[in-house]
Amino acid sequence: MTLNRKNSPDVVEIKSIYIKEAQENILSNSIKLYTINASNEEVIKIDFIFDAGSNVQKFKSEAYFTSKMLSEGTSKYSAAQLAEELDFYGAYFQTKNNAEEAIITLYCLNKHLTNCLPIIVEILTDSIFPENDLEILKKNAIQKLKVNEERNSYLVRSAFNEAVFGENTLYGSYSNITAIESIQQKQLVNFYKNHYQKGIKYILASGYVNNETIETINTNFGSNTFNVYDNLTYNYVAKDLEPADLYIDKSNSVQSAIRIGRRLFNRNHPDFREMQLLNLILGGYFGSRLMKNIREEKGLTYGIYSAIEAYPYDACWYIDTEMNNDLCETGIKEIYIELARLREELIEEKELNTAKNYLLGSFLRSIDGPFSLADRFKILKDFDLEYQYFYEFIEIIKNTTAERLKELANLYLKEEDLTSVIVGSKEI
Amino acid sequence: MIKYNQFQLANGLHVIHHFDDSTQLCVLNMLYNVGSKHENPDKTGFAHLFEHLMFGGSINIEEFDTVLQDASGDSNAFTSNDITNYYLTLPANNIETGFWLESDRMLGLDFSQESLDIQRSVVIEEFKERYLNQPYGDVWLKILPLAYKVHPYNWPTIGKEISHIENATLDDVKTFFKTFYCPNNAVLVLAGNLDLESCKLLVDKWFAPIPSQNCVKPNYSQEPKQSEARTETFYADVPLDMIVKAYHMPARTDENYFAADMLTDILGAGKSSRFYVDLVKNKNLFSELDAYISGDVEAGLLMIEGKLSRGVSMETAESAILSTLEDFKNNSISKSELTKIKNKSETNIRFNDMTVLNKAMKLAYAWVLGDIELVNTETDSYLKVTESEIKNIAKQILVPTNCSTLYYLSKQNDTK
Numbered sequence: 001m002t003l004n005r006k007n008s009p010d011v012v013e014i015k016s017i018y019i020k021e022a023q024e025n026i027l028s029n030s031i032k033l034y035t036i037n038a039s040n041e042e043v044i045k046i047d048f049i050f051d052a053g054s055n056v057q058k059f060k061s062e063a064y065f066t067s068k069m070l071s072e073g074t075s076k077y078s079a080a081q082l083a084e085e086l087d088f089y090g091a092y093f094q095t096k097n098n099a100e101e102a103i104i105t106l107y108c109l110n111k112h113l114t115n116c117l118p119i120i121v122e123i124l125t126d127s128i129f130p131e132n133d134l135e136i137l138k139k140n141a142i143q144k145l146k147v148n149e150e151r152n153s154y155l156v157r158s159a160f161n162e163a164v165f166g167e168n169t170l171y172g173s174y175s176n177i178t179a180i181e182s183i184q185q186k187q188l189v190n191f192y193k194n195h196y197q198k199g200i201k202y203i204l205a206s207g208y209v210n211n212e213t214i215e216t217i218n219t220n221f222g223s224n225t226f227n228v229y230d231n232l233t234y235n236y237v238a239k240d241l242e243p244a245d246l247y248i249d250k251s252n253s254v255q256s257a258i259r260i261g262r263r264l265f266n267r268n269h270p271d272f273r274e275m276q277l278l279n280l281i282l283g284g285y286f287g288s289r290l291m292k293n294i295r296e297e298k299g300l301t302y303g304i305y306s307a308i309e310a311y312p313y314d315a316c317w318y319i320d321t322e323m324n325n326d327l328c329e330t331g332i333k334e335i336y337i338e339l340a341r342l343r344e345e346l347i348e349e350k351e352l353n354t355a356k357n358y359l360l361g362s363f364l365r366s367i368d369g370p371f372s373l374a375d376r377f378k379i380l381k382d383f384d385l386e387y388q389y390f391y392e393f394i395e396i397i398k399n400t401t402a403e404r405l406k407e408l409a410n411l412y413l414k415e416e417d418l419t420s421v422i423v424g425s426k427e428i
Numbered sequence: 429m430i431k432y433n434q435f436q437l438a439n440g441l442h443v444i445h446h447f448d449d450s451t452q453l454c455v456l457n458m459l460y461n462v463g464s465k466h467e468n469p470d471k472t473g474f475a476h477l478f479e480h481l482m483f484g485g486s487i488n489i490e491e492f493d494t495v496l497q498d499a500s501g502d503s504n505a506f507t508s509n510d511i512t513n514y515y516l517t518l519p520a521n522n523i524e525t526g527f528w529l530e531s532d533r534m535l536g537l538d539f540s541q542e543s544l545d546i547q548r549s550v551v552i553e554e555f556k557e558r559y560l561n562q563p564y565g566d567v568w569l570k571i572l573p574l575a576y577k578v579h580p581y582n583w584p585t586i587g588k589e590i591s592h593i594e595n596a597t598l599d600d601v602k603t604f605f606k607t608f609y610c611p612n613n614a615v616l617v618l619a620g621n622l623d624l625e626s627c628k629l630l631v632d633k634w635f636a637p638i639p640s641q642n643c644v645k646p647n648y649s650q651e652p653k654q655s656e657a658r659t660e661t662f663y664a665d666v667p668l669d670m671i672v673k674a675y676h677m678p679a680r681t682d683e684n685y686f687a688a689d690m691l692t693d694i695l696g697a698g699k700s701s702r703f704y705v706d707l708v709k710n711k712n713l714f715s716e717l718d719a720y721i722s723g724d725v726e727a728g729l730l731m732i733e734g735k736l737s738r739g740v741s742m743e744t745a746e747s748a749i750l751s752t753l754e755d756f757k758n759n760s761i762s763k764s765e766l767t768k769i770k771n772k773s774e775t776n777i778r779f780n781d782m783t784v785l786n787k788a789m790k791l792a793y794a795w796v797l798g799d800i801e802l803v804n805t806e807t808d809s810y811l812k813v814t815e816s817e818i819k820n821i822a823k824q825i826l827v828p829t830n831c832s833t834l835y836y837l838s839k840q841n842d843t844k
Contacts, residue, residue, distance in 0.1 A: 003637060005488040005532060009524035011499045018452065040450060043778050071699070079709070083699035088764060090771030109775055136712050143715040143738060146667035150563040252665050254561045255553070285502075287493045299549030302557045322557050354497045361500025364519055368451055369783055 014360040017394060019367050021387055022204070022377045025214055027222035031199075034377065035214060036206040038370040042110040044207035045371055046217070047378075048124065051231045052102035052195035055170055055313075059187060060179035065137065066191045067095040067102045072133040074126040079133055082119060091116045093123075099170045100234075100312050100382070101201065110208050117220040124196060125225055129188045142180050152250060152257035152322065152423045159246055160259040160421045164316050166239035171314055199229025202381070206374035236313035238263070243416065248423040256328050256424025260335060261318025262417050266310040267383040271408060273396045275308060275317075278405050278413075281347060281355045282306050282338060283319055285362070289338050290319065298334070300327045312382050317412075325424050332420075342409035346402040356397055363393060430787055430803045433624055437631070439640040440612025444791045444800060445627045446619040448784050454620030455784045456516045456526040458534075459792040461615070462608035463510040464587075465580040465726075466646055473551070473587020476507040477596055478604055480547040482514065484540075486533040499525035507585045510725040511796055517785060520621035524630060531634035534614070537605055541598055551593050555586050563666045567733075567836065574658050574832040575674045575729055579651035610641035615795040619788035651676070651727065658832040663839050668715065669736040670836040671745055675825045677721060677730040681797055686809045687817040688730055688825065692719040693769045694761065694818070695752070696732070700768070702752055703734075713740050713748050725796065730825060742835055753826045761815045773810035 022034040057063040071086075071093055072079040086093050091108035104124065108116050148154040158174045165172035205217065243262070265272060276284075283290040283306030290304045304321035323331045366372055367390075380389065433445045467474045482505065483492050496503055501518035516526040559565045568584045576582035587593055616635065618627050654676055678684045696703045696719030703717040717734035736745045780786050787803075794802040 003633065005528070005535075008495055008498070009528055011525060012519070012521045014500055014519060038450070039782065040448075041778050041782055043775075043782065080700060080705050083705075084768070087698050087700040087772065088768045090768070090773075090775035092775070107775070107779065109771075109778055112771070133709070136709060139712065139737065140708075140715040143668055143735065147563055147735075150665075150667060152561065254556050285497065287497050295550055296546065299546040300553070302550055302554035322561070323553065324556070354494055357500045358497035358502070361497075361519060362502060364452060364500065365502065365517060368453055371782070 013357065014364060014394065017364060017367065017391070019376070019387060019390060020373055022373070027203075027218045029222050029224060029226055029228070031221060031226060031228050032202045033214065033217055033221075034202065034204045035209045036204075036370050036373045036377065037209040038206070038373055039208040042208045044108060044110050044113060044205060044209060044213065045374065046106045047204040047374070048104040048120070049201040049204065050102045050104065050196055051201055051229060052191070053098055053100040054173065055099055055234050055236070056195055056231065057191065059182070060173065061175045061183055062187050062191050063097050063102065063195075064175070065134070065183050066129075066188045066196070067097040067104070068137060069129050069134060069188055070095055070104065070123050070127050070196075072137070073128050073130045074122050075128055076126070077122065079130070082123065085119050086116065089115050093120070102195070110213065113213065113216055117216060121220050121225070127192060129185050129192070131185050134183070134185055134188070138180050138183060142177050145175065145177065145180070152253060152255070155248060155250070155423045156257040156259045156320070156421050159248060159423070160261065160318060160419065161316070163244050163246060163419045163421060164241065164261065164263045165314065166241055169239060170236060171311055171316075199227035201228075201230045204374055204378065206370040238314055243419045245419070246421045248421070249425065250423055251425050251427065253325065253423070253425040255322045256325050256422050257320075257322045258328065258332065258420070258422050259318050259320050260332070260418055260420040261306075261316055262412075262419060264308060264315045264317040264412065266312065266315040267379070267385065267389075271412075272310070273393055274400050274404060274408060275412065277355060277359055277397055277400050278342070278408050279306050279308055279317065280359050281351065281405070282342060285355075285358055287354060287358065289341070290335065293338060294321070294331060294334050298330075300324075300331050300334075310383075325426065328422065328424065336415060339409070339413050339415065342413060343406065346406055349402070352402055352405075356400075359397055360394060363390075430781065430791065432791060432800065432803075434800060435628070437611065437636050439636065439638055440610075441635050441638075442615045442795060443627075443631050444615065444617045444795065445622075445624050446617065446784070446787055446791060447621075447623060448619065448787075449621050451620050451784055452520060453517055453784060454520040454523040454526070454618065454622045455788045456518070456523065456530055457617040457619070457785075457788040457792050458514045458530050459615050459617075459796065460512045460514075460609055461613050461796055462512055463508050464583065464585040465509050465648065466608070467580065468646070469580065469583075470592070471596065471600060472583045472592045473585070474592075474596060474600065474604060475512055476585045476587070477547065477551050477593055478601065479505050479507045479512050479514075480551060481537065481543065481601060482533055484543040484547065485538040486529075487536040487538065489529060489532050490538070492529060492533070495525065496529055501526060508724075509581050509585060511793070513789060513792065515785060515788065523618075523620075523622055527630050527634040530616075531638065534609060534611065534635070535638055539598060539602060539605075544596070544598055544601060548593055548596060551586075552590055555590055555593065559584075559586060564664075564670060564836065566664075567670070567672055567834065570660065570662055570836070571672050571674050571832060571834050574660050574834065575676070576651055578649040579726070580648050581651075581724065581726070581728070606641060607643060610643050611635060611638050612640040613643045615792050617788040617792045619784040619791070654830050654832075657828040659835065660833075661835040661837065663837050665840065666836070666838050667840055668738065669742060669745075669838050671734055671736065671742065671749070672834040672836065673732040673749065674832045674834075675730040675732075675830050677728055677825050678821075679727045680723070680725050682727075684817065684821045687813050687821045689721050690769050690773070690810065690813055691818050691822050692721055692730060693772060694765060695719040695756070697769075697772065702756070706752060707734075707748050711748065712737055713745050717749075742837070746833070753822070757819065757823050757826065761818060766815055766818075770811050770813075774807055777807050
């Protein structure tokens with residue numbers, strides 16, 4: 001039999017998905033420890049979640065500097081000693097803080113866990129925020145900010161978020177030099193006291209996790225030194241702003257950065273998952289309409305995409321690209337043509353199926369391996385959802401019709417609702 | 429420990445199989461042993477441009493991406509100085525579609541002037557977006573020609589200049605494909621939830637019929653030993669001054685490669701590194717200061733690069749780096765500092781080996797280096813490095829006559 005290269009081999013649709021769910025464990029002091037045991041390698045990642053995001057800060061950058069300064073010294077150890085200890089065991093310590101919380105992460109080999117955890121305990125209970133280290137961190141942060149402000153991609157993102165969420169709101173707030181300069185050591189000490197020392201929201205361990213691992217975590221974090229703390233009183237007030245068209249001139253630019261979009265709903269809204277499919281078709285993957293039209297057919301850009309950014313209290317949706325200053329006008333025209341097509345024409349069966357298959361495949365990839373599973377679980381926690389949310393995903397996507405997507409485009413992708421921001425140069 | 433099987437087809441295609449049933453996915457990774465170093469010096473950026481064309485359809489398949497997406501798969505590729513690597517990730521039960529796609533584009537591409545024209549402009553936009561329109565984006569465009577005078581590592585994979593990409597012709601494309609994109613110049617890795625038996629059947633079905641080609645690699649000169657310190661000063665519209673120092677170092681397969689890698693870890697990796705503690709933190713001469721290796725197959729570069737704190741002169745900054753290096757060469761490395769670096773290396777390797785995609789790429793790359801078992805001996809190669817080996821390599825390479833230095837100065841700094 002000769003090989004048939006003309007037709008595709010049989011393709012199996014994704015019908016059901018197996019998700020390894022997180023297990024809930026309760027430490028002796030009632031702190032919840034969620035575990036995902038799914039690794040062949042003896043490695044572990046532990047996230048400590050604190051109610052210490054920028055939503056609870058009184059001044060700009062307070063939450064950021066507190067998290068960055070955690071490892072800069074305790075009453076027993078200097079910054080260099082802490083770094084030396086963690087580095088000695090080959091561990092990585094990372095702090096991240098977003099609008100709602102601070103996430104302190106330890107990555108290490110299981111065999112070093114018993115040595116690493118006491119250092120994390122030290123950092124989370126006894127940081128002293130040395131003045132001198134803070135001044136250096138501030139200075140370096142200002143210098144990094146200056147480099148960022150030279151990037152069109154940074155400028156377009158911050159201007160867009162300010163325009164759709166409102167300046168100085170939870171999701172539209174950006175640091176500036178004055179804010180960084182005015183940060184005082186005392187503020188950080190207070191923030192630490194009120195948002196770290198009061199307790200931990202929960203702990204999430206993924207990788208190679210067995211009973212012994214859980215016991216080690218309990219030994220270090222299950223005592224009365226730590227409490228459960230989750231401040232549920234935060235009250236977010238969204239702003240309803242008029243759409244705007246902004247142009248930021250950056251005269252030395254070769255290319256312009258463009259972002260066009262709007263505020264949207266987050267994962268708690270019933271239309272969210274169908275909107276994910278609509279977004280995918282427009283600009284969410286390599287085969288999307290924007291990529292095909294603007295990159296693959298016209299060669300106007302290296303990349304163009306659209307995305308939904310969902311936060312626990314709000315969300316936005318946007319199209320993002322960078323293109324030559326002189327190509328901008330053509331590019332933007334094409335973007336609006338693609339949006340109009342979604343509102344006016346039904347998506348053809350074949351294109352719709354490809355998008356569905358791809359989306360389900362990318363969901364399958366997003367649950368591969370312990371750290372991906374931990375990221376998925378974190379989404380459930382952030383939006384107060386159950387695993388059912390993911391199991392339903394497959395059915396919802398499969399059942400979404402072209403008519404329904406057209407309806408969504410007419411509801412949510414109207415030209416008059418969109419804000420556009422361009423950062424670039426009009427000199428060609 | 430990464431377990432694998434390997435076999436070779438009559439047409440020269442080498443195949444590596446790694447089974448992992450903890451995943452629902454399977455990765456198909458095809459590495460072509462061609463990179464930017466094989467390009468004609470007057471037609472640079474070609475290997476990378478070609479990578480883009482590989483997604484433009486093949487003899488029997490009009491739209492590569494649509495077929496793959498229909499099978500719930502995803503793919504991407506990258507080009508380096510040495511290799512071009514393509515990878516597809518699919519649900520394991522759809523892996524045959526990956527075989528169809530990858531074998532068809534090895535069989536032949538659907539060359540068209542139109543597709544070339546479009547990908548040329550996409551790559552030119554990429555050149556601008558990543559190298560010209562970013563603060564410090566052109567550092568590699570400046571440092572490589574300073575460090576390499578004859579070896580083809582002297583241009584970055586994107587190419588020396590935009591005109592080289594603009595001038596690429598359809599004939600160039602066809603010749604490049606015929607010369608390098610053949611089974612006898614490639615290694616195929618299947619990693620994931622696919623058993624060896626099925627893997628063999630599929631490989632045989634889709635790849636055995638593809639004929640081998642006469643793949644003749646161009647000759648190029650080896651870089652002679654550098655004998656004088658080289659410097660270049662450059663002004664740009666950036667907020668901070670930057671210094672970049674590039675030292676020639678041993679090839680990936682050289683026994684001293686690991687010692688050189690660990691040397692950069694001691695100098696610049698993490699908050700307990702010598703650069704960070706002394707020059708960023710204590711003296712605050714830099715806002716960032718890193719040391720790393722370029723990681724090429726052939727003799728590559730050991731890089732030191734830092735952004736100066738505002739108000740610090742280039743002379744002060746450079747002499748601080750140099751005195752740290754002298755101190756390193758003349759004093760001992762403590763036992764705990766050595767253990768620390770070894771533990772870090774082990775952590776990095778273990779974490780890297782967690783996904784089938786990473787394992788697939790690593791297996792393919794080890795084949796390029798000439799020994800697949802390198803994937804399993806890598807950890808030991810780091811663990812057995814001694815203090816004297818690191819100090820010897822430091823003394824050998826961290827000398828002024830082996831160094832190219834770029835002073836990348838801020839135009840905005842005139843008023844400091």
